[in-house]
Amino acid sequence: MRKKNNIIFLLLIFGISLIGAKHLLGADIIYAVRIISDSTPPAAITTLSVSTGANKGEINLSWLAPGDDGTSGTIENGEFRIQSSTWSGVFWSTTKAEVSISASSVSPGSVKSYVFSNLIPGVTYYFKIWTRDENPDNWSPESNIASAKAQINPAYTGYTLEVNTAEGIRITIEVPDTAFAISTQIEVRLVDSSHPKFYLVREADRKTGNFPVTHPYEFIIRDLQGNILGEDDFHDKIRITFTYPQWLNLAQQNPLRIFRLNETVRKWEEQKGHTVDVFANTIGIDAVNFSIYKVMIKINSGLDDLIVYPNPFKVKEAKDGCVKFINLPKNVTLRIYNIAGEMVYKKVYDNTGGGITWDGKNDSKRTVATGVYIYLLKDDNGNKKTGKISVIQ
Ligand SMILES: [Ca+2]
DSSP, rough: OOOEHHHHHHEEEEEEOOTEEEEEEEEEEEEEEEEEEEEEOOOOOOOOEEEEEESSTTTEEEEOOSSSBBBBBBBSSSEEEEEEOOOOSSOOOOGGSSSEEESSSTTTEEEEEEEEEEEOOOOOOEEEEEESSSSSTTTOOOOOOEEEESHHHHHHHHSEEEETTTSSEEEEEEEEEGGSSOOOOEEEEEEEEEEETTHHHHHHHHHHHHSSSOOEEEEEEEEOOOEEESSSSOOOOOEEEEOOTTTTOOOTTEEEEEEEETTTTEEEEEEESSSEETTTTEEEESSSSEEEEEEEOOSSSTTTEEEEEEEEEEETSSGGGEEEEEEEOEEEEEEEEESSSSSEEEEEOOOOEEEEESSSOOOSSSSSSHHHHHHHEETTOOEEEEEEEEEEE
């Protein structure tokens, strides 16, 4: 709290006459206010709690406010700052916080909340929060750390059907009330891979170079009168989620895709907009109609789909301290050059498993200097891809 000392100055104004005698001309009182800087920051928040939010990519935060000085006193002209990270070991600091919330008339112990949005659905985020009072330097110590997963999809108001298949794959189908024009209850039936159509499909697999992770399942939907529905597009999207085997490593999970069989041309077509939850081992899509679906690992034939992240590569803040190159073909060679064109790192990968990493070290396992580097990826067929990475040590 700001402390005020009211000091009264008695201002005496004297005039000096020509003969040197002092004459009191008048007196006035003025007030001066001296600010004694508040050096007591608010206490650390110990009650930060977070939970998956209601909408896609959201996490809800709530906490109990501290006081202006420790846990007492109403905070005026203060501020809360919140930092988020997908890694709990990140450098936590008010200077790294992404969110600033002004705090005025905040009484100690009052419940405060904030909704983080536009996070990556299904990914776990960690949070810390700080509070300051009216003194810009009076930051509280950091709060407890709290984590939650960003919402993958908003909760359906309809119903969820869960099927455990003979292969140990769990398939979840979330059907919103608005999916069908009719309001009757609906029965969903899965047809497994003993379906005769699938023999033709296997030929197609080899041509497209996709490695099947689950057998195909056909989804058929009937109303209670036994009529097959879903021949036309749904009125609203239906969510289909597959579990995938736990033995897949992270690099194999990245290229997981859901394919739908186009029965007219007998070809598997990749379904866009999938989300992978690496913690629950699930992959899901919003389906616009029922059909035959299968989960496959997409093996790239070239380097066109390469993704390099994070870039800039802040070594201390990157997960596992590595920059990742994903959506790769089977065998690649990675070369890293400095801006002077000198090669600092080279590695040949006989099996990329879909992705590789670089830890920001040269061939002698020494940390490279902060700066811009050029990567060159080359595959077995002579395809090349280069780009810049900003490395920040
Ligand atoms: Ca204070």
